[in-house]
Amino acid sequence: MHDIWNPWHGCVKCSEGCQNCYMYFLDRVHGRNGSEIYRTRAGFNYPLQKYKNGAYKIQSGELIRVCMTSDFFLEEADEWRDEAWDIMKNALM
Numbered sequence: 001m002h003d004i005w006n007p008w009h010g011c012v013k014c015s016e017g018c019q020n021c022y023m024y025f026l027d028r029v030h031g032r033n034g035s036e037i038y039r040t041r042a043g044f045n046y047p048l049q050k051y052k053n054g055a056y057k058i059q060s061g062e063l064i065r066v067c068m069t070s071d072f073f074l075e076e077a078d079e080w081r082d083e084a085w086d087i088m089k090n091a092l093m
């Protein structure tokens, strides 16, 4: 299974390839603005979250897609990125 981790949401259109951005489209459908960039509240530490039985929600060795609704290296996310790297490191231990 391929899970998704979105530590932040929203993006900056930076090329022609962004013209028909699916995230912007979906946000518009839901009455939101894809250019508003924010750290996700419930999802930020998702790789470290566990079920009630103590098992990690993301299994060891599972591939995950990161930042499907943003860009991991956005300047606007600079202040959150170190914490996201730490989450990745801790999830691998």
Ligand code: SF4
Pocket (backbone or CB within 6 Å): 011, 012, 013, 014, 015, 017, 018, 021, 022, 023, 024, 068, 069, 070, 071
């Ligand atoms: S999510 Fe991807 S396609 Fe959309 S604006 Fe950001 S970089 Fe462009």
